[in-house]
Amino acid sequence: MGISGIHPGTRNEIGISAMAAALKKRFADRFQTGQAIRAQHSHTTTWVPSQLPDGVVFVESTDDVKAIVRLAAEHEVPLIPFGVGSSLEGQVNAPSGGFSLDFSRMNKVLSVNPEDLDCIVEPGITREELNAYLRDTGLFFPIDPGANATIGGMASTRASGTNAVRYGTMKDNVLAVTAVTADGEEIRTARRARKSSAGYDLTRLLVGAEGTLGILTSVTLRLQGIPEEIAGGYCNFPTLKQASEAVIMTIQLGIPVARIELLNTPQVKACNAYSKLDLPEMPSLFLEFHGSPASVALQSEAFREIAAENGSSGFTWTRNPEERAKLWKARHDVYWSAKALRAGGTVISTDVCVPISRLADCVTETERDIEEHGLLGPIVGHAGDGNFHVSLVIDDKIPAEIAAAEAFIARLNERALAMDGTCTGEHGIGQGKQEFLEGELGGSVGIMRQIKRALDPKNIFNPGKIFALD
Amino acid sequence: MGISGIHPGTRNEIGISAMAAALKKRFADRFQTGQAIRAQHSHTTTWVPSQLPDGVVFVESTDDVKAIVRLAAEHEVPLIPFGVGSSLEGQVNAPSGGFSLDFSRMNKVLSVNPEDLDCIVEPGITREELNAYLRDTGLFFPIDPGANATIGGMASTRASGTNAVRYGTMKDNVLAVTAVTADGEEIRTARRARKSSAGYDLTRLLVGAEGTLGILTSVTLRLQGIPEEIAGGYCNFPTLKQASEAVIMTIQLGIPVARIELLNTPQVKACNAYSKLDLPEMPSLFLEFHGSPASVALQSEAFREIAAENGSSGFTWTRNPEERAKLWKARHDVYWSAKALRAGGTVISTDVCVPISRLADCVTETERDIEEHGLLGPIVGHAGDGNFHVSLVIDDKIPAEIAAAEAFIARLNERALAMDGTCTGEHGIGQGKQEFLEGELGGSVGIMRQIKRALDPKNIFNPGKIFALD
Numbered sequence: 001m002g003i004s005g006i007h008p009g010t011r012n013e014i015g016i017s018a019m020a021a022a023l024k025k026r027f028a029d030r031f032q033t034g035q036a037i038r039a040q041h042s043h044t045t046t047w048v049p050s051q052l053p054d055g056v057v058f059v060e061s062t063d064d065v066k067a068i069v070r071l072a073a074e075h076e077v078p079l080i081p082f083g084v085g086s087s088l089e090g091q092v093n094a095p096s097g098g099f100s101l102d103f104s105r106m107n108k109v110l111s112v113n114p115e116d117l118d119c120i121v122e123p124g125i126t127r128e129e130l131n132a133y134l135r136d137t138g139l140f141f142p143i144d145p146g147a148n149a150t151i152g153g154m155a156s157t158r159a160s161g162t163n164a165v166r167y168g169t170m171k172d173n174v175l176a177v178t179a180v181t182a183d184g185e186e187i188r189t190a191r192r193a194r195k196s197s198a199g200y201d202l203t204r205l206l207v208g209a210e211g212t213l214g215i216l217t218s219v220t221l222r223l224q225g226i227p228e229e230i231a232g233g234y235c236n237f238p239t240l241k242q243a244s245e246a247v248i249m250t251i252q253l254g255i256p257v258a259r260i261e262l263l264n265t266p267q268v269k270a271c272n273a274y275s276k277l278d279l280p281e282m283p284s285l286f287l288e289f290h291g292s293p294a295s296v297a298l299q300s301e302a303f304r305e306i307a308a309e310n311g312s313s314g315f316t317w318t319r320n321p322e323e324r325a326k327l328w329k330a331r332h333d334v335y336w337s338a339k340a341l342r343a344g345g346t347v348i349s350t351d352v353c354v355p356i357s358r359l360a361d362c363v364t365e366t367e368r369d370i371e372e373h374g375l376l377g378p379i380v381g382h383a384g385d386g387n388f389h390v391s392l393v394i395d396d397k398i399p400a401e402i403a404a405a406e407a408f409i410a411r412l413n414e415r416a417l418a419m420d421g422t423c424t425g426e427h428g429i430g431q432g433k434q435e436f437l438e439g440e441l442g443g444s445v446g447i448m449r450q451i452k453r454a455l456d457p458k459n460i461f462n463p464g465k466i467f468a469l470d
Numbered sequence: 471m472g473i474s475g476i477h478p479g480t481r482n483e484i485g486i487s488a489m490a491a492a493l494k495k496r497f498a499d500r501f502q503t504g505q506a507i508r509a510q511h512s513h514t515t516t517w518v519p520s521q522l523p524d525g526v527v528f529v530e531s532t533d534d535v536k537a538i539v540r541l542a543a544e545h546e547v548p549l550i551p552f553g554v555g556s557s558l559e560g561q562v563n564a565p566s567g568g569f570s571l572d573f574s575r576m577n578k579v580l581s582v583n584p585e586d587l588d589c590i591v592e593p594g595i596t597r598e599e600l601n602a603y604l605r606d607t608g609l610f611f612p613i614d615p616g617a618n619a620t621i622g623g624m625a626s627t628r629a630s631g632t633n634a635v636r637y638g639t640m641k642d643n644v645l646a647v648t649a650v651t652a653d654g655e656e657i658r659t660a661r662r663a664r665k666s667s668a669g670y671d672l673t674r675l676l677v678g679a680e681g682t683l684g685i686l687t688s689v690t691l692r693l694q695g696i697p698e699e700i701a702g703g704y705c706n707f708p709t710l711k712q713a714s715e716a717v718i719m720t721i722q723l724g725i726p727v728a729r730i731e732l733l734n735t736p737q738v739k740a741c742n743a744y745s746k747l748d749l750p751e752m753p754s755l756f757l758e759f760h761g762s763p764a765s766v767a768l769q770s771e772a773f774r775e776i777a778a779e780n781g782s783s784g785f786t787w788t789r790n791p792e793e794r795a796k797l798w799k800a801r802h803d804v805y806w807s808a809k810a811l812r813a814g815g816t817v818i819s820t821d822v823c824v825p826i827s828r829l830a831d832c833v834t835e836t837e838r839d840i841e842e843h844g845l846l847g848p849i850v851g852h853a854g855d856g857n858f859h860v861s862l863v864i865d866d867k868i869p870a871e872i873a874a875a876e877a878f879i880a881r882l883n884e885r886a887l888a889m890d891g892t893c894t895g896e897h898g899i900g901q902g903k904q905e906f907l908e909g910e911l912g913g914s915v916g917i918m919r920q921i922k923r924a925l926d927p928k929n930i931f932n933p934g935k936i937f938a939l940d
Contacts, residue, residue: 115718115827116856158667169665171674172642187913193823194855195639196892197628197678198899198910199936200918204641204674208667225724248585254695254761256726291724294768302762353663357585385664386586422666429668440668443657447925448670454924455917466669 009051009096009464015075016054016097022071023057023099030058041082041092041100047348047396047405048090048432053080053100060105062178062186062217068101069215070184072460080462081211083124083150087157088349089430091210095464101215103152109133110218117223118175118192123152123216130221139223142167145426146332152216157428158208162331165251165384166258166290169426173222174207179214182456186217205451210428211462213455227290230258231300232324233317235307236282240264240367243283244360246303246310247383251356255302259288260384261331262359264367267378267391274337275330280313285383286331287317288324334380338391341376345393350409350432352416353387353425362419363388369411373404387425414439429466437467479521479566479934485545486524486567492541493527493569500528511552511562511570517818517866517875518560518902523550523570530575532648532656532687538571539685540654542930550932551681553594553620557627558819559900561680565934571685573622579603580688587693588645588662593622593686600691609693612637615896616802622686627898628678632801635721635854636728636760639896643692644677649684652926656687675921680898681932683925697760700728701770702794703787705777706752710734710837713753714830716773716780717853721826725772729758730854731801732829734837737848737861744807745800750783755853756801757787758794804850808861811846815863820879820902822886823857823895832889833858839881843874857895884909899936907937 023031032038033055042050059065072079078098085092094100103124110120114137121130128148130141145154145161153159155177160169167173176190189202206213237243243262250257263271263284272279285307289299296319304315318324330337339347354362363379370377370390381388390412394401413423413436423429423436438445445467452459452469459469493501502508503525512520529535542549548568555562564570573594580590584607591600598618600611615624615631623629625647630639637643646660659672676683707713713732720727733741733754742749755777759769766789774785788794800807809817824832833849840847840860851858860882864871883893883906893899893906908915915937922929922939929939 113825113827115722116825117722118825158671160665164665168642171665171671172638181913181917185913187917188911189914191887191892191910192825192890193857193886193892193895194826195630195634195641195823195857195895197894197896198892198903199678199907199915200683200921201628201641201671201674201678202914202917204671205921208669208671213670225722227724252585252587252695254697292768292772295765298762298764298768353665355583355586355588355662356664357583387663387665416663417661420662422661422663422668424667425663425665426667433668437669440661441658443651443655444659444672445669447651447657447672450924451670451675451921454920 011097012076015077019071019075019077019099020055023055026067027057032056041085041102042094043085046088047346047402048093051093051095053094054097056100056102058102058105062180065101065180065215065217066184066186069180069182073182073184073458076458077460078463079215079460081152081156081215083153084126084148086147086149087153087430088427089432091157091428091430091465093431103150112137114139116192118220119223120218120220121151122218124150126150127154134223138226140226141221142224143170143173151219151221155207155216155219156209156211158426160426162259162261162382164382165260166256167224171204171207174203174219175222176203176220177206177216178218179206179216181214182458182460192220208428210430210465212452212465213461215461229293229296229319230288230290230324231296231317231319232286232288232327233300233315234279234284234286234327235312235315236280236284237310237312238282240283240364241360242311243285244383246285246306246312248356249306249310250303251384253302255299257287257299257303257384258290259286261286262381262383262388264363264379267334267380270337270341270378271330271334274340275333277330286327334378335391338378338393342393344395346396348392348394348405349389350392350412351387351389351425351427352412352421352423353385354416354419354421356386358419358421359383359386359388362415362421365415366390366412369408373408375404375408385425386421431465434467481567482546485547489541489545489547489569490525493525496537497527502526511555511572512564513555516558517816517872518563521563521565523564524567526570526572528572528575532650535571535650535685535687536654536656538569539650539652543652543654543928546928547930548933549685549930551622551626551685553623554596554618556617556619557623557900558897559902561627561898561900561935563901573620582607584609586662588690589693590688590690591621592688594620596620597624604693608696610696611691612694613640613643621689621691625677625686625689626679626681628896630896632729632731632852634852635730636726637694641674641677644673644689645692646673646690647676647686648688649676649686651684652928652930662690678898680900680935682922682935683931685931699763699766699789700758700760700794701766701787701789702758702797703770703785704749704754704756704797705782705785706750706754707780707782708752710753710833711830712781713755714853716755716776716782718826719776719780720773721854723772725769727757727769727773727854728760729756731756732851732853732858734833734849737804737850740807740811740848741800741804744810745803747800756797804848805861808848808863812863814865816866818862818864818875819859820862820882821857821859821895821897822882822891822893823855824886824889824891826856828889828891829853829856829858832885832891835885836860836882839878843878845874845878855895856891901935904937
């Protein structure tokens with residue numbers, strides 16, 4: 001993590017003042033500079049300290065975005081796009097000041113094409129708003145990072161979540177974007193065809209760029225048919241290793257499991273306490289299957305055999321929507337279950353991702369680390385992807401606890417990299433993971449900097465995120 | 471297409487001579503300059519005229535590639551990576567001269583990780599070599615563009631093929647690459663984790679870059695378990711529209727069909743004649759299902775209902791490997807079936823891709839165009855992706871026929887773009903599709919040029935491909 005990794009930034013005071021005046025003139029009440037609203041727009045959901053923007057513009061159209069980018073280029077002032085502020089690594093902070101672009105009013109569905117299973121949306125729509133809109137079409141957008149994030153934010157951090165094991169991540173589900181680039185013009189990165197070999201894949205360059213290369217103005221998404229049947233269940237194993245072996249076999253056999261989540265024993269205990277469940281307090285998998293009733297039956301039967309083969313004492317499953325909802329509500333509430341472990345505690349949610357063959361080792365070593373250092377940190381993972389989260393619970397008013405958490409996170413990332421993994425499976429680099437990026441990707445970071453300099457020569461797009469330029 | 475679109479290039483004679491001498495010194499017999507070998511390395515499988523490199527280096531290691539890139543940077547001379555020469559849009563031509571890097575000796579499997587379903591290979595291995603190597607592991611690499619292309623070439627053109635509908639394209643199946651960049655150093659774009667949010671997605675920037683941003687030295691691939699059962703079949707429909715509706719319903723219902731290929735009536739006739747089949751001469755679908763026996767049975771039963779609902783007179787299917795192989799051999803031989811339609815004919819294989827809701831319209835209008843202009847061009851499509859090929863058969867010694875083919879291809883691409891499609895679903899831009907790229911992606915092409923200039927300031931990597939720089 002590293003508060004140490006956070007670039008202090010240098011402020012262009014003259015440019016910021018001049019641009020604030022120009023924004024006031026053009027946007028009137030849609031430009032806000034009050035302390036509370038600025039603080040809200042640098043809210044980081046975690047312990048990364050807030051760095052407030054100098055003001056917030058509520059954008060309503062691509063023309064608004066173009067005008068703001070042109071002003072920013074003229075005055076050389078940073079722009080920070082803002083969705084709902086659910087990012088976890090300081091992505092919405094303003095280390096060099098500048099202006100936050102609030103996309104909450106650019107939240108329209110622009111078109112839905114049921115035959116092509118796609119839609120075009122403005123970036124400010126949240127995934128729940130989108131799915132509510134889509135319900136009558138029989139389609140849904142599957143990516144579910146837990147938080148009710150915006151599509152623009154999810155695209156920008158290359159988000160994924162519990163059902164990426166079946167439906168992929170944002171990289172797989174964004175077909176095209178439009179974005180305003182440094183010259184203040186809008187580009188469209190791809191047509192609506194399902195695939196293309198036409199030139200560089202700018203779609204996937206912008207997905208995961210955390211707003212550092214341009215500002216998204218629309219996103220074309222791949223949709224899925226709502227499954228005829230959804231069934232879920234859980235099972236527990238004597239060891240993490242056995243749970244993990246069951247996951248590997250499931251993936252190897254090509255069972256199209258929709259979600260397969262691993263909870264370690266402390267996490268199961270936390271869920272039992274917070275969500276009033278009585279799950280056996282052992283390493284557990286939560287599962288979900290999507291498909292026709294016959295296909296779901298086949299999938300869960302195949303999984304039951306795998307679980308038994310790997311020492312599970314039984315697989316409890318249900319087609320009852322309420323029971324299923326209760327289980328997944330508990331899964332989605334792991335943040336709160338961790339927070340409830342300690343009165344006044346702050347949760348630091350951090351993620352790494354390793355090849356699935358190393359998942360059990362990585363989680364087991366991390367459990368040992370937590371124990372040895374007397375930390376509190378239940379673990380939950382998107383096991384089918386080898387991606388897991390530690391919810392560290394600390395008192396962030398005690399410097400020694402912050403230091404201990406930082407040291408733990410550094411060890412966690414080194415461990416993941418030593419296993420050929422990544423320092424972030426789905427949260428992004430932002431400010432918090434910068435110190436690990438070079439160790440992970442070496443010379444590739446130099447190539448990223450070259451791209452950044454070429455596409456954003458004045459460094460106006462979310463500067464100080466992913467990497468420092470100097 | 472457009473031979474008109476082919477940049478003549480300017481040659482750096484002094485640099486080329488100096489570099490040839492340096493290559494001779496370092497590589498001795500592994501550097502070849504004979505006419506025949508140079509001609510073979512600019513073979514383009516289609517009518518794009520050959521532009522020969524000045525020599526061919528048979529590379530054997532990353533160190534070889536680094537040394538060559540450093541020489542090319544020093545002398546400002548073009549480098550053109552070469553796999554087997556199965557690309558279709560002039561990707562291996564040398565419009566400004568320079569040197570071809572033959573990767574046939576860099577064809578090793580570097581590692582296979584069965585638990586993680588991935589492997590790392592050198593770029594010169596062909597997909598058939600890889601699948602032969604993998605057979606005993608129970609895994610396979612699914613992407614099948616028809617030709618026995620190299621993995622490096624397939625990555626570079628963002629290839630896909632018949633089973634992309636289930637397994638995705640190269641963009642979905644390349645987890646990471648290593649590449650030598652313009653400074654002569656090797657970068658690795660990602661670790662072996664299944665997903666990552668760590669910085670810009672350089673993997674997908676290099677996939678599809680046609681060798682214009684760096685030279686691949688290894689490719690990490692996602693693998694699949696060999697399905698327990700594979701079943702295939704075909705069915706025919708009174709109209710293309712009905713065949714296409716059946717495809718749309720199949721995709722909408724989430725049936726995980728592994729291949730679903732559309733053949734128009736002229737293509738079915740050509741297959742019957744060439745491959746000695748007696749398929750009803752109507753618009754047809756060829757299908758393949760992968761999975762457990764129970765899952766395959768479910769899938770094909772579900773498809774049978776869909777086919778009937780859309781007016782098919784019946785769905786003939788088989789689990790017999792020989793019958794299935796015969797059918798798919800015919801599908802893979804469509805190039806030869808087209809060639810056989812006319813003695814001495816040359817086949818121009820061109821591809822476009824549209825949203826699947828427009829596939830029937832696009833194919834039907836294209837059929838009408840072919841008929842109105844008295845052309846010969848059966849059509850086959852990867853219907854689940856909206857991607858189709860026309861195999862134009864012409865006599866390329868008759869200028870009027872070339873002109874007619876060029877005009878047809880221009881109309882075909884305009885039609886696809888008007889339907890929000892792309893000028894190439896899987897062949898790439900190379901030289902042949904350059905004139906359509908700007909119309910498809912507008913200002914995005916300017917962004918691509920900025921990236922090219924930033925990462926390859928001396929324009930040594932496959933210059934003149936995808937777009938001209940000036």
